[in-house]
Structures are given as C-alpha cells and as structure tokens.
Amino acid sequence: MNSLPLIDLLIVIAYLIAMVLVGLYFSRKNTTADQFTKASGNIPGWAIGISIYATFLSSNTFLGVPGKAYGSNWNSFVFSLSMPLAAWAATKYFIPFYRNSGEVSAYTHLEHRFGAWARTYAVVCFLLTQLARMGSIFFGIALSLQALTGYPMAMIMIVVGISIVVYTVMGGMEAVIWTEVVQGVINTIGALAILYLVVDSMTGGIPAIIDIGKDNDKFSLGTLSPDFVQSSFWVVLLYGFFMNLNNFGMDQNYVQRYHTTGSIKEAASSVWLCVYIYLPVSLLFFMLGSCLFAYYESNPALLEPIRMAAATERLPGGSPAAISQLASTLTAEDYGDKVMPHFMVTKVPVGLLGLIVAAIMSAAMSTISSGMNASATVFSVDIYQRYIQPDVTPKQSMKLLYIATTVFGLLGMLTGIAMIGVKSVLDIWWLLSGIFASGMLGLFLLGIISRNTRNTEALIATIIGIIIIVWMTFSPQLTDEYAYLRNPLHQNMIMVVGTLSIFLIGILLTRFKKTKEPVGEAVGEEI
Incomplete structure (x- = not known):
C-alpha cells in the first residue's frame, strides 16, 4: 500500500488489527454453539438495530449507490422508501413467530410444513444469495482500494478476506454485532466527510449542484407511469418491498439477530431503529452521487483518468490506442463506480483519507462477517445436523461452526474475484x-x-x-x-x-x- 501516505497506511493497518483483537477478546466467551450463533440472547435492542443498519450499509451502498446516482438518478432510492412497509410486516408477524418457535434457523419451519425438500431448497437459495452478497461486497471494497493502492483487486480481496475470517471465526455473533455497531458509526461519519469535501470543492456550492442536477434529471425517482419494462418508480418499489420483506422476514442474517435480544419487543424495536437510520443515510449517499456528478461535470478534464481506468479494466492487454478509443465511448453509467474512489485519491487530505478507507472497509467487513456467521449457522443446523450427523456433541458443533465460517468466507472472496470487470456492483x-x-x-x-x-x-x-x-x-x-x-x-x-x-x-x-x-x-x- 505504498501509494497511500504513511499516516493513512497506519490508520488502515490499525483498524485491521483492532478488528482482529475484537475477535480475540470475544473468543473467550465462545464455548458453546448457542453463544457463537445467538450471543446467548444478551445483546440490547439498540445495538442490534445499529448492527442491522450496518449490514444494510455495505460497500454496495458506500460505493454502488453514489456510482448509481452518478450514472443515472435517484431511482434506486425508491428501494429505501419500501423499507417501512416491509419492516411493519416483519415486526408484526415474523419476529413473534421466530421468537416463539425458538429455532435459530429461519428455515426449519419449512420442513414442518412441506417436508425436507422445502427446507433444503430454501437453504440452498439462502447460501447462494449470501455468496452473491459477499462476492459483490468483496468486489466493491477491492474496487475502491485498487484506486488508492494500485494493487491488483484479487490481492486486496485476499488480504481483507483473511482479516474478516480471523475476527469472525474467533469472535462469533457477539463480536460481529459489536464491531458492526462501531462500523455503522464510522461508515456514516466517513460518508458525511466525503459529502462535505465534494460540496466544498464545488464552484458555486450547493446552488450550482442543484442546478446541474436539475438540468441532467439527476433527482428523478423514475417515471410514475405503470411501466414494468424499464426501471420505473413502481418496479423499484415492488422489488424493494419483496427484497426487504425477505431481508427482515426470513434472511438468516437478520433472523439470527432476533434471537440475540431479551424480548420480542426489543427485537422489533431494533428493526425500526434500522429503518429510521438507514432511510436518511441512504438519501445522503444518493446526494453524494449527485454532488460528484455536478463536480466532475464542472471539471470534465478530471474525468479522463477515470475513463481510461474503466476502459483498461474492460480491455485488459489492449493497445493504448484501443483503450483510448474505448474510453471515449464510455458513458457516466459505465464508470460511475470509479468516481468516488478517484475523488478520494485526489481530494481527501492526508489523515482523513485513512479514516475514510477504514470506513469503506468497515462497511464491507460488517456485511461479510454477518453473512459468514449466518451461512455457517444455516449449514450447521439445516444441512450437517439434518442429513449428516444429527447428534453432534457441543465440541463437534463448535468445530463445525469454525470450519464452516472459514469456508464460506473464502467462497465469498472467490465469488468477488470472479466478479472483477462487472459494470455496476449495485x-x-x-x-x-x-x-x-x-x-x-x-x-x-x-x-x-x-x-x-x-x-x-x-x-x-x-x-x-x-x-x-x-x-x-x-x-x-x-x-x-x-x-x-x-x-x-x-x-x-x-x-x-x-x-x-x-x-x-x-x-x-x-x-x-x-x-x-x-x-x-x-x-x-x-x-
């Protein structure tokens, strides 16, 4: 990481070491599978709410949302607007169901209703979803850090992935939740810092940003006509409702957290806390994307290295002339994900840059670590204990969780490496x-x-x-x-x-x- 100033490099290294030490601290408590997967139900509701918020606020949000807003408009924000209705359904029906059933797995109920095939099908879908989620987040963090370090994206994913695996395996769910609380705060501060720097760098300030955004239709939520062929307001609203209902209602990442609180009321309040925080913060990221668009629209010469980087990634091994020709044809949508990392490299001052890099890393690590823990829990309960060895001893159960957590972390990392070159991480x-x-x-x-x-x-x-x-x-x-x-x-x-x-x-x-x-x-x- 020799292209980062020394102080920023030290901040990033200190953050990685701190995460590993957190895992080491909580490893002393992980003597049972119940503690590893549910933290023995001793986590306060407010901490769960912030941890769920941090899971939503992944690097897909930190990088993908500003990139999407830069390349198009605020249409994807409608996804966030659908969250309250999905949260209402989850808190009224799903959370009481899970708490009363006492099952740590979200999918055990399906076997009771329809047989083993239903449970297995849901588990396979969940695990594939988690690999896609972890892979896209690994890709997002590597995309950013590559712009800052110049190192290959695959190498970055391996280094970050090993750190995540270590603290997640050692610390279990309790470490995941408390690190997510810290990471959620760091992520929000980092986004606010970047937004301030963009506005401060913009000639004409906020009025100029608003004028440029209006002229280029950057604040549109999508057409309100009943159009389901393009990404209209209604398409994103329906998608958001069903996806958020899946998140709050049956995604193991969230269901597992419902068991870590002391009561149904605390679990429900944690979901609403997540919604109350995430809605305005997600709007902040869309504002950031629009501000970046206005800044680079006012300074078009600064876009040339961004276009060249995107073209080089799409045409590896191509001649300079071919890459330059391709770069001239790329649109804002093609290189939107690369704009914020470029701004960070060129405009964020020394010291603050390291903190923002740590914020982006924490956004990735929080979601990946929870995905690893949830995937390991589902594999242990719904696959291994269901089909391979039902009567596992406590010692065997812990060993299984450690191995499964490691394996799913590595698989997520490999999925991220396979995504190198995609157009939009979101x-x-x-x-x-x-x-x-x-x-x-x-x-x-x-x-x-x-x-x-x-x-x-x-x-x-x-x-x-x-x-x-x-x-x-x-x-x-x-x-x-x-x-x-x-x-x-x-x-x-x-x-x-x-x-x-x-x-x-x-x-x-x-x-x-x-x-x-x-x-x-x-x-x-x-x-």
Missing part, C-alpha cells in the same frame, strides 16, 4: 439476489399464510416458479430468431414475479383441490 447484486431470494420468499409466504397448502401443491408451485425465474433470467440472451420468447419485463421484476408465482400458484392449486378449510387465513392465526 446492479449485479440486485440481479443475483432477486434470482435466489424470490423462490424461497414465495415458498415461505405460502407456508405461513395458507394453512391448507400441503407438500404436493407446494412442490408443484415451486417447480413452476423456478421455471419462471430461469426463463425471466436467461431469456433475454436468446437470439433475434426467438425474440418473442424473451422476458419483456425489467430484471428487477424477477424478484416480484418469482415470489408471486410460487405463492399464487400454490394458493390456486390448494383451491383447486377444494379443501375444507378456507385458504388465506390471517397470518397471525397461522403463526
């Missing part, structure tokens, strides 16, 4: 999460809402739903000869249509069998 995450999460959310809603749906109807609905998800995902790649078979909807609708397909087909099949009890009983009664 787009690739939204696409992959929608594909994997829609199936398990639809099945889960079917299981808790429709009391009369049984194994056969659920299985048929899931198979049909998977076929629909696969078609919507891959049909755009069909040749022009089969253009009529392409999915006409926006890719974010995969999450919406996939979820509703499984749920509604299951309901229709249940009605078709003319069950004696009415379908669609109130969720509260079913739970």
Whole structure:
C-alpha cells in the first residue's frame, strides 16, 4: 500500500488489527454453539438495530449507490422508501413467530410444513444469495482500494478476506454485532466527510449542484407511469418491498439477530431503529452521487483518468490506442463506480483519507462477517445436523461452526474475484439476489399464510416458479430468431414475479383441490 501516505497506511493497518483483537477478546466467551450463533440472547435492542443498519450499509451502498446516482438518478432510492412497509410486516408477524418457535434457523419451519425438500431448497437459495452478497461486497471494497493502492483487486480481496475470517471465526455473533455497531458509526461519519469535501470543492456550492442536477434529471425517482419494462418508480418499489420483506422476514442474517435480544419487543424495536437510520443515510449517499456528478461535470478534464481506468479494466492487454478509443465511448453509467474512489485519491487530505478507507472497509467487513456467521449457522443446523450427523456433541458443533465460517468466507472472496470487470456492483447484486431470494420468499409466504397448502401443491408451485425465474433470467440472451420468447419485463421484476408465482400458484392449486378449510387465513392465526 505504498501509494497511500504513511499516516493513512497506519490508520488502515490499525483498524485491521483492532478488528482482529475484537475477535480475540470475544473468543473467550465462545464455548458453546448457542453463544457463537445467538450471543446467548444478551445483546440490547439498540445495538442490534445499529448492527442491522450496518449490514444494510455495505460497500454496495458506500460505493454502488453514489456510482448509481452518478450514472443515472435517484431511482434506486425508491428501494429505501419500501423499507417501512416491509419492516411493519416483519415486526408484526415474523419476529413473534421466530421468537416463539425458538429455532435459530429461519428455515426449519419449512420442513414442518412441506417436508425436507422445502427446507433444503430454501437453504440452498439462502447460501447462494449470501455468496452473491459477499462476492459483490468483496468486489466493491477491492474496487475502491485498487484506486488508492494500485494493487491488483484479487490481492486486496485476499488480504481483507483473511482479516474478516480471523475476527469472525474467533469472535462469533457477539463480536460481529459489536464491531458492526462501531462500523455503522464510522461508515456514516466517513460518508458525511466525503459529502462535505465534494460540496466544498464545488464552484458555486450547493446552488450550482442543484442546478446541474436539475438540468441532467439527476433527482428523478423514475417515471410514475405503470411501466414494468424499464426501471420505473413502481418496479423499484415492488422489488424493494419483496427484497426487504425477505431481508427482515426470513434472511438468516437478520433472523439470527432476533434471537440475540431479551424480548420480542426489543427485537422489533431494533428493526425500526434500522429503518429510521438507514432511510436518511441512504438519501445522503444518493446526494453524494449527485454532488460528484455536478463536480466532475464542472471539471470534465478530471474525468479522463477515470475513463481510461474503466476502459483498461474492460480491455485488459489492449493497445493504448484501443483503450483510448474505448474510453471515449464510455458513458457516466459505465464508470460511475470509479468516481468516488478517484475523488478520494485526489481530494481527501492526508489523515482523513485513512479514516475514510477504514470506513469503506468497515462497511464491507460488517456485511461479510454477518453473512459468514449466518451461512455457517444455516449449514450447521439445516444441512450437517439434518442429513449428516444429527447428534453432534457441543465440541463437534463448535468445530463445525469454525470450519464452516472459514469456508464460506473464502467462497465469498472467490465469488468477488470472479466478479472483477462487472459494470455496476449495485446492479449485479440486485440481479443475483432477486434470482435466489424470490423462490424461497414465495415458498415461505405460502407456508405461513395458507394453512391448507400441503407438500404436493407446494412442490408443484415451486417447480413452476423456478421455471419462471430461469426463463425471466436467461431469456433475454436468446437470439433475434426467438425474440418473442424473451422476458419483456425489467430484471428487477424477477424478484416480484418469482415470489408471486410460487405463492399464487400454490394458493390456486390448494383451491383447486377444494379443501375444507378456507385458504388465506390471517397470518397471525397461522403463526
């Protein structure tokens, strides 16, 4: 990291060492699987709320959101606007269900309702979602640090990944939560610092930023017309609602935290605290992207190294002439993710740069560490103890959790390396999460809402739903000869249509069998 000033380098190294020491401190308490996965239910609700907020505020937000706002507009902010409704559903129905069941895994209920296949399907979808999430975050952090250090992205992912693995394996869930509390604060301060520096560097200040943003339609939330082909307001709102319902309602990252508090009320309050904090902070990141656009629009000569870097990444090994020609054709959307790292390199003063790098690293580490812990828990409970060795001893259980946490951390790192070269880290995450999460959310809603749906109807609905998800995902790649078979909807609708397909087909099949009890009983009664 010799391109960073010494003081910034020392700050980054000190942060990494501090995270490892936190894991070492909490490792003394990790004598049981219950402590490792649930922190024995002793974490206060406010700390859980900030940790959930920190999980949302990953490097996908820190880098992907400003990059998205720079390249397009505020359309993706509608995702955040959907959070309150999803949080309401989760706190009213899902949290009481999980707390009363006592199951640390979010997917045990599916086996009780539909059989082992349902639980296994949901677990596989969850693990794939986590690999996509961790991979995109590893990629995001490497994208930023490469601009600061010049080191290869793969090398950066390996160094950061090893640090995350060490403190997560040693510290367990309690270390994850308390480090996320610190990381959430650091992330927010870092974003505010960058925003201040951008505005301060802008000739004309805030009025000029607003004028340039208006002239280029940077503050638009998307068209309000009922358009589901492009990324309209309604497409992002529907996607956001179903994805946030999946996050708050059945994602193991969050469900596991509900068990770490002392009561249902504390668990519910933690979700609302996350929403109250994340909504204004996510708006801050969109503002940051618009401010960066105004700054570079006013200083177009500064964009040349950014375009060249993006072109070089897309055309590795190309001649200077070919790279230069490609760079001249790139749009703001093509290099949006690289703008904020470039601003940091050129405008952030020594000392503060190290703190902001630590903030970006903490944004990545918080989400990756929680994903590792949750993935290891699901693998241990839903796969290993279910199919391989049900009667594991406490010692064997701890060893299994340590190994699984390490393996999933390394797999997430490899997934990030495989993503090198993608256009937008936020787009690739939204696409992959929608594909994997829609199936398990639809099945889960079917299981808790429709009391009369049984194994056969659920299985048929899931198979049909998977076929629909696969078609919507891959049909755009069909040749022009089969253009009529392409999915006409926006890719974010995969999450919406996939979820509703499984749920509604299951309901229709249940009605078709003319069950004696009415379908669609109130969720509260079913739970």
